[in-house]
Amino acid sequence: MMKNIFLLIFFVLPSLVFAQKKSIDVGKIDTKDFPKLKGKLWVKNPEGLDLNNVKFYENETILPVTFSDKKIADSIPKNKSILFLVSNSNNSKELEWYKTILKNIVSSKAFNSGDKIAILPYYQESTRKPFQFASESIIFSGNADEVYQKIDSLSLLPKNKIAQNQFHLAVNKALELLEKKSLELPTGIVVLANDNISRPTFQGENPVERSKRLDVPVYNIQYSTNSKQYETKDLCEQTYGAFYKSSNNDLDSAFNKLNIHLSDFIKKHVGVVYQFEYQTSFTKDGLSHTVKVNSQSDQTTFVINSPKKSISELIAENFILFIISIALILISIVVIIILIIKRKKKKKIKEAEYQAHLSDLEITQSESDRKLAEQQMELNKIQQKRDEELVLQKQEQQIKQQEQEDALQFQKMLERGNLPWFEYCIGNDKGSYQIASPRLSVGRDNSSDWVIPHPTISRRHFELNFKDYIYSIKDLGSSNGVLVNGNKISETELRHGNVIQLGELILTFHI
Numbered sequence: 001m002m003k004n005i006f007l008l009i010f011f012v013l014p015s016l017v018f019a020q021k022k023s024i025d026v027g028k029i030d031t032k033d034f035p036k037l038k039g040k041l042w043v044k045n046p047e048g049l050d051l052n053n054v055k056f057y058e059n060e061t062i063l064p065v066t067f068s069d070k071k072i073a074d075s076i077p078k079n080k081s082i083l084f085l086v087s088n089s090n091n092s093k094e095l096e097w098y099k100t101i102l103k104n105i106v107s108s109k110a111f112n113s114g115d116k117i118a119i120l121p122y123y124q125e126s127t128r129k130p131f132q133f134a135s136e137s138i139i140f141s142g143n144a145d146e147v148y149q150k151i152d153s154l155s156l157l158p159k160n161k162i163a164q165n166q167f168h169l170a171v172n173k174a175l176e177l178l179e180k181k182s183l184e185l186p187t188g189i190v191v192l193a194n195d196n197i198s199r200p201t202f203q204g205e206n207p208v209e210r211s212k213r214l215d216v217p218v219y220n221i222q223y224s225t226n227s228k229q230y231e232t233k234d235l236c237e238q239t240y241g242a243f244y245k246s247s248n249n250d251l252d253s254a255f256n257k258l259n260i261h262l263s264d265f266i267k268k269h270v271g272v273v274y275q276f277e278y279q280t281s282f283t284k285d286g287l288s289h290t291v292k293v294n295s296q297s298d299q300t301t302f303v304i305n306s307p308k309k310s311i312s313e314l315i316a317e318n319f320i321l322f323i324i325s326i327a328l329i330l331i332s333i334v335v336i337i338i339l340i341i342k343r344k345k346k347k348k349i350k351e352a353e354y355q356a357h358l359s360d361l362e363i364t365q366s367e368s369d370r371k372l373a374e375q376q377m378e379l380n381k382i383q384q385k386r387d388e389e390l391v392l393q394k395q396e397q398q399i400k401q402q403e404q405e406d407a408l409q410f411q412k413m414l415e416r417g418n419l420p421w422f423e424y425c426i427g428n429d430k431g432s433y434q435i436a437s438p439r440l441s442v443g444r445d446n447s448s449d450w451v452i453p454h455p456t457i458s459r460r461h462f463e464l465n466f467k468d469y470i471y472s473i474k475d476l477g478s479s480n481g482v483l484v485n486g487n488k489i490s491e492t493e494l495r496h497g498n499v500i501q502l503g504e505l506i507l508t509f510h511i
Contacts, residue, residue, distance in 0.1 A: 023212070024049070024295055026302040034284065034307055038277045041067070041293070044215075046240055046268035049295055057292040058281050068275040076270050081116035081140050081185040082262065083178065085170050087193030088123035088134075090157040094223045097249060098192040101221065102151045104255050106144060110262035116140035116185060119150035122170045123157060133170075138177050167193055167232055171218055172207040179214055186269040188241065190219045190258065208238045217241035217269065219261055221254050240268065284309045409438035409466055416511065420471065422500075423508040426454060438466040442502075443476070456480055456503020464494070471509070473500065 023044040030038040043049050048070045056063045084102060089095050106117060118141070121134040141147055174189055189211075211218055218241040220232055236243040244257045282289045286308035293300050315322050413419060421434045433450060442450045445459040452461075458478035465472050471494040475482040482489055483501040494500075500507040 022300055023298040024054075024293065025300045026291075026293055029302060029304060031304065031307060035280045035282070036277060037280050037304065038275070039302070041274040041276055042271055043070070043274070044240065044271045045297070046271060048272050048274075049297075051274070053296045055294045056278060057294070058289070061281060063278050063281065065276050065278040070272040070274050072267050073270050073273055076266055077186050078266075079112065079114035079116070079185050080262075080266050080269070081118070081183070081187045082111075082265070083118045083120060083138060083140075083174060083187065083189045085174055085189060085191045085193065086119065086121045086154055087167075087170070087191075088121050088155070088157050092156055093249075095154060095156055097223050097251060098221075099151050099154055100251060101192065101255050101258065103148065105258055105262065106147050106151070108255075108259050110259045110265075114142065116142050117147045119147065119154070120174065121154055122173075133173060133177075136177070138174070138181060167191060167220070168202075168207055168235065171235070172202060172205075172210060175207060175210040175214060175216060178216060179210075183214075183216075186215075186266055188217045188219065188262075188265055188269070190221065190262075192221050192223075194222050194224050208235055211235075211239035215269075219258070220244070221258055222246060223249055223254075280304060282306050284313070406438050409468075412469060413438060413466055420466075420509065420511045423510065424505060426452075426505045435464065435466075440464040441476075452502075452505065454503065454505060457505060461502055462500075471495075471511070478502070 025042045026039055027042065028040045032038075041054070051067045054065070054067075056065045086098055086102070102119070105111070111117065118138050120138060123132060141150075170193070171189060171191060178187060178189075205213070207218070216239070218236050218239045220236050220241075220243045222245040224246075233243040242257075242261050244254060246254045282304060284307050287306055289304045289306060290301050291304060293302070309317075419434050419436055421432050423432050424430065437449065440450060441448045441460065441463045442452060442457075443460040443462075444451065444453055444457045448460060458476070458480070460476045461478045462476055462482050463474050465474070472491060473482065473484065473489070473494050474491040475489060480503040484492055484494070484498055486499075486501075494509050496509065496511045498509045500509065
């Protein structure tokens with residue numbers, strides 16, 4: 001993932017983002033000095049390429065390209081994660097040799113704060129028995145104490161078991177396990193084991209293919225100089241790792257080699273970059289053109305966005321045509337000006353005639369509008385008088401209906417033999433108020449049926465209504481609200497004995 005981040009940063013604009021599977025790619029194309037082009041060639045192999053074998057093709061034509069010296073990218077990841085595969089052995093000297101290298105390398109400057117380490121032992125008793133890892137999951141840790149505990153837990157195989165160091169199978173299986181994880185850091189595999197003693201067989205990808213696809217290089221440190229081998233060194237080199245076989249089990253030499261490899265791991269992991277430049281065969285046509293790049297190991301393409309020709313360049317290429325065009329344009333402008341002048345004169349004459357005719361129409365229309373306005377005023381007065389009469393009739397009818405309804409409801413109020421009343425208490429003032437109407441408005445305003453001139457009473461505080469033997473009270477938007485039996489209400493039914501509070505006024509309702 002960190003490798004991908006580096007590539008995004010390195011080739012963010014205006015070039016392509018390198019695909020993970022490629023071993024070469026091109027980006028950061030500069031067309032400022034077109035037709036001279038500049039760009040950067042990225043190479044996954046940390047050792048670089050034989051640039052004599054790198055060919056640029058435009059329309060299948062090979063172009064002469066100049067390359068600068070290779071450079072390591074400036075923006076590189078800070079940390080790495082390393083998986084150590086350790087072959088279990090029944091040889092105590094060999095196992096202690098590997099454990100010592102591991103402990104020394106973990107405490108060395110090859111690992112920085114934030115680096116991650118995983119230890120995974122493996123063995124295969126024979127080619128007829130299944131290959132085994134000590135665990136089917138890889139757990140990386142940045143805690144040195146945890147890593148030392150893992151190293152100390154490496155144990156010898158029983159003497160009656162002979163380990164078969166299936167190096168390639170172990171690497172391939174470890175790559176499968178790494179693929180299941182989300183690798184957040186540049187990752188590598190270091191195998192502490194001798195070479196294979198038999199030719200391995202693979203189903204699907206072999207370790208070299210899988211290593212390149214996952215971008216996980218493989219390193220190998222060997223204890224014995226007498227081990228047989230099956231292309232182990234080639235595997236390490238093809239995955240951009242390294243191979244070291246100790247001489248006479250030289251511990252210091254093996255540690256130093258591994259320390260150098262891991263100290264340079266991240267720089268090697270991000271690959272190298274060459275600055276290049278060449279003269280393109282494409283012209284300034286404003287189109288996009290594809291350029292193919294081939295090396296012995298891989299190929300890629302990139303796109304050139306050719307600029308358009310400037311106005312001065314176009315004029316220089318077509319000078320006679322430009323002069324003719326200018327002359328035609330000038331003639332056209334003169335003809336157009338003459339036609340515009342003639343048209344303006346005709347337009348002024350027509351406008352004067354039209355204005356005279358329009359003035360006559362305006363006088364006629366004005367007189368007509370005056371008469372129409374007078375007629376409309378008379379009609380409005382008649383209609384207004386009719387509307388006022390209808391409103392008065394409707395109001396009289398509503399008042400009559402309300403009086404009839406009030407009389408009917410008042411009769412229902414009297415059916416109990418007495419009229420309801422309020423007992424009131426406000427400060428030291430106490431008394432009662434008889435309710436002699438089915439509708440009673442209460443407030444500080446003189447328009448209220450019951451005027452209570454107290455500052456805690458709103459101008460229109462509440463209204464009491466009686467309809468069909470039911471009394472109800474409604475808050476008229478008062479400031480202090482209406483509480484019935486301690487509960488604030490907007491409208492509710494009143495029953496005998498209910499206590500109503502309006503500011504400092506306390507009312508008790510009686511039927």
